[in-house]
Amino acid sequence: MNSVRKAADEMNYILATDVGSTTTKARLFHKRDGEWRFLVAGEAPTTVEAPYEDVTLGVRNAVREVEELIGHQILLDDGRGLIKPFVDERGVDLYCTTSSAGGGLQMMVAGVASTMTAESANRAALGAGAIVMDVLAIDDGREDYEKIQRIRSFRPDMILLAGGTDGGTIELVMEIAEIIKSAKVKPRLGAGYKLPLVYAGNKNAGGDIQKLLDENVSFRPVENIRPVLEVENTEPARRAIHELFMEHVMSHAPGYLKLMDWTDVDIMPTPAGEGIAMQLIAKVENQNVLGVGLGGATTNVYSIFDGRFVRSVSANLGMSYSICNVLKETGIKNITRWLPYKIEEGDVKNRLRNKMIRPTTIPQTLKELMIEHAVAREALSLGLKHHKSLATHLKGALKERSLERALSQEVEEESYIKMMKINIIAGTGGLLSHAPDRVQSMIILTDGLQPEGVTRLYQDSVFMMPHLGVLSTVYPDVAWNIFDKDCLIRLGTVIAPSGNLQEGEHAFDVKLEMPDGVTIKKDMKFGDIIRIPLKENEIASLECSPHKALDIGSGKGVKREDKIHGGIIGVIFDARGRPLAFPDDDNTRRKILNKWYSSLKLYPIDFSND
C-alpha cells in the first residue's frame, strides 16, 4: 500500500472500487471548478473465483469500462497497475477499495452466555464488517461434540472469543477455549498460516487461554468486551479484527497482495465502508437512521438509533448467490404474493434456482425483474428481523426499573428499534441502485421494511456508499461533498400509520400545504396508497388525522402536524396498514397489487388482464 501523498486541493482524480461478491464496481471522482463530484462508473464481474483467481483482473476490467466511457487512461499500458499520480491528462491521484469478494470476512464467535458475552462478541464482529457463521456459547443448547463438529465443518477466517467479566470466574471461558482447541480448527484460506483468534474475555483468563491455544492459533488479546455486565466495550475487538483482516485474511485471498500494493488506503470490508456512510447520514441529519445494503450474497442492516450504532450482516440473504436462501427462509408464497400476474410457484422456483447457478445474470423482461423485486422485499424483511434481534438492550445488566416501565411490561429482550421512531431509511446495493425507476426502489424499501409514521427515504444513486465510506477515512470533506451531491438521492417521504382496519374503511384525512400555496386534501381509505409529487429541497406542511385505531406517530387517533420533505419521487401516503396484510384469495390479491402498482406508476405494464 502506498501512503496518501497529496492534500485534497492538489488532487484531480480519485478512483475507488468495491470488489463485491458478484461484481466489481469502479467509480471515478473528479474535481471540477474546485468541487469534487462523481464522474463515471464502470463494472465488471469479480474475478476472485476460478478460472481467474485474481481480483485485480476484475478491477482492471471495471476500470477499462471507465476508460472507455470517458476516454481517460487510468491503467498502465500493460494493464498491470494504475497510473498514479494524475499527470498529462492520464491516471488518478488516489486509489482506494472495499471488498466482500470470496465470502468477505467470515468469522466464528464464541462466548460464555449466549445472551451476554456471546451476543456482545457477535455485535463486535458484525460491527467490524464480518459475516458471522456461527455463535457458540456454553448455554446455546448444543452438546460439546455438536459444537466441535460445527467448528470443524467451517473453516473461518478468524475467531472472536469472549466470556466472563474481569475478575469473575474463569472456568466457563476456559471450557469454550477447550472446545475450540479440540476442534483443531483450520483457517479458510491456505494452510500456511495460523488461524487468528481475538480474545476479548475475562482478562484474568487470558494467560491460561493463550497457553492452551497457542499451538493452534495466532493469539491476539484485547480488552474485555464486557469488563462488567453493564458495559459493552466492542471497539478494541473491532480494531483488532480489522488489523488481522488485513494482516492475515486479505493477504491470502487470490490477488489481494497485488491489490494491496495498488491501493493508497487500507482495504476495508464492504459492510464497514457502508456502515461509515450510514453513520455520516445520521451525523449530518442528526436523526435516527436505518440503513440497508442489499448485496448479492448478504443483506447488511445498519441502525443509528438514539446515537447507538449497530450493524448486522445476514450471511446468505442476498440477491444472487444467496437468492435461494431467501426463498428457503421466507417460503415461495411470501415471494409470489408480491407478483401481480399469474405464474406457477414451480416456475418461480426454477427461475430463482437459475439465478443462483448463474448469479451474474440480470433480468431482461419485466416479469423477471418483478420476481427479483419480490425477493428483495423479503430479503429486507428477513434482514431487519435479524438486525432487531441484535439491536437490543444489554442483557444481564442491572437496570433501574421505573414504575412506568414495569407497568408497560417492556421486556428486556425486545429490540429498542421502533419503526415509528426511525426518521430516515437509506438503501444501497446493486438491485436498489439499478432499479429502472427510482419509485421501484422506494417501494421495495417501504414494503420490505414497513416504515411507520413519517419517514424520509434515501437511496444510493449508483452504488457508491462503500467507496465513499472508505474514502472518508482519509478525505472526509471530499467524500461528504460527493455523498451529498451525487450519491444520496432523496427519494421523498413515506407517511404510513400503524394498525389495521377493514379494506375501504376511512383511514386518515390529509391536508398538505404545498410550497406554492396550494392545499391538497385527501380522504385516505384503508388499503390505498398514493403518490403526490413534491420536489427535492421542497417542504410541505402536513396535517394528518388518523382513525382512532391507527397511529401516525402522535398516538392512536391523534392528529399529527409536521413538515414534510420532498424528493425525486415525492410523498407517498400509505394506508395499507402495519403490519401489511394480503388477502388469501389469489385473484383478489392480484387485483389489489395491480391497484397499488398502477396508483404509484411502479411498472410500465399493468397486469390487470394477465
Next chain:
Amino acid sequence: MNNKKKYSSKAYAYTPGLKVKSFEVVRKTRLLPLPGDIVVELGSYVGFDTIVAETKVPGDPHIIKASSLLAIEPEELSNYLVKKEGDLVEKNEILAKYSAFFGLSKRVVTSPVKGYVETISNSTGRVIVREPETNLLIKAYIPGRVVEIMPYEGVIIETTAVFIQGIFGIGGETHGPLSIAVDSSDELLTHSKIKDEHLGKILVGGSKIDYSALKKALEVGVKGIIVGGIDDDDLSKFMGYDIGVALTGSENLGLTLIVTEGFGKISMSQKTFEILNDYDKLEVALNGATQIRAGVLRPEIIIPHRENVEAPIKSKSLDIGMVPGTKVRIIREPFFGRIGKILSLPINLQRLESGSRVRVLEVELDNEICVTVPRANVEIIEE
C-alpha cells in the same frame, strides 16, 4: 476526453463458459486433508480405484466433566486422577475416582470411548478423551499417470480425456460405464426408461428428469445421472430438503446427479449430447460437487481416452474476451439456452424491456434472427 467510440472492440469476459471438450489434458490433484503417506510412484499408471495416498485422521474428542461428576472443585481434580495425559484408555475404564468417609462415599469417572487422554484441565475440571485415529484412503478418481508427487500431501494424476462441465450437481465422486437412456437431447428421462440393466451405470438423459425417475434410478442402483434440466420441486423432494446456497457434493443420496443446463425442462446442449453418445458404454468419472461462490466449482464429467489421442489445434482462450464473431450461449430468459454469434458490442447503455439501462450485445441466433441481450446474460462457448 474526446476518444469516445460507439462500439467496443471487445468486452472482457463475463460468465466463463462451461467446458464441453472432446480433448482436454485433465490434471487432478488428489490431496490428503492432513499430512500422510503417498503410496504410488512417480510416473506409475493408476486406475479409477487405485489408492494413491493415505493418512490417519484424529478421532472425535469426548469432553467429560470430571470434577462435576466427582462433586469436587476443578483444581482438586489432579488429586483424584488415575490416568494422565497421553494414556490409552478402554471404553468404561476409570479415569478418576473419589473416595471419602473411609470408602463409604465413592464416585468414579469412566471413559465413554476407547481412545487416549488428550487434555486434563485443572481450570475447568474437564478431561478430554480422543477416539483412536482412523485410516483415510485417497483414491485416484481418474485413471492416468502420476505426474507429480507432493510429499506427505498428495499427488497429481494426468490423463487426456473428454471433459464436460455441468452447471449444477449433487453427490460426490463416482465412476461407471455410460449408458444413453434417451434418443435425443430434448427427450425426458422418465421412470419407464430406467431398467434393471442400468445397475452400476451412468445414465444420460435429455431435457429433464423427475422425482419418480430419480427414485427408480436409486432402486435399480444407478450410480450417476447426466441430464439437461430438473425442476426444483423434484430435486427438493429427492434430497429431502431445499438447498439454500449452491454448495454441494457431500450429499450421500446413493447416486451422483449432474445437470448440464439448468432448472426446468431444458434440452441438453446438442454438442454435449453428441459427445456423450460417441462414448456410450465407456467408463466415465463424474463428480457432482458444485460451489458457486468462494472458488467456483462446477460438476464434471471425465471420460478418459483409452488410446493416445492427438491434441486438436489450441482453442481460443477466454482471456481474449468477447469480440464480434464469438460464439455465445444466452443464459437467461427470454432467449435462455439459445446459441448465437456476437454481431456487435455497443458501448452506450441500452434500455431493456424491464426498463433497466445496461450494456448489451447484439447476437445473431442460429435462425439468423438478431437479438439484443445484456452482456451479463451470455457465456462464451469455447471452441
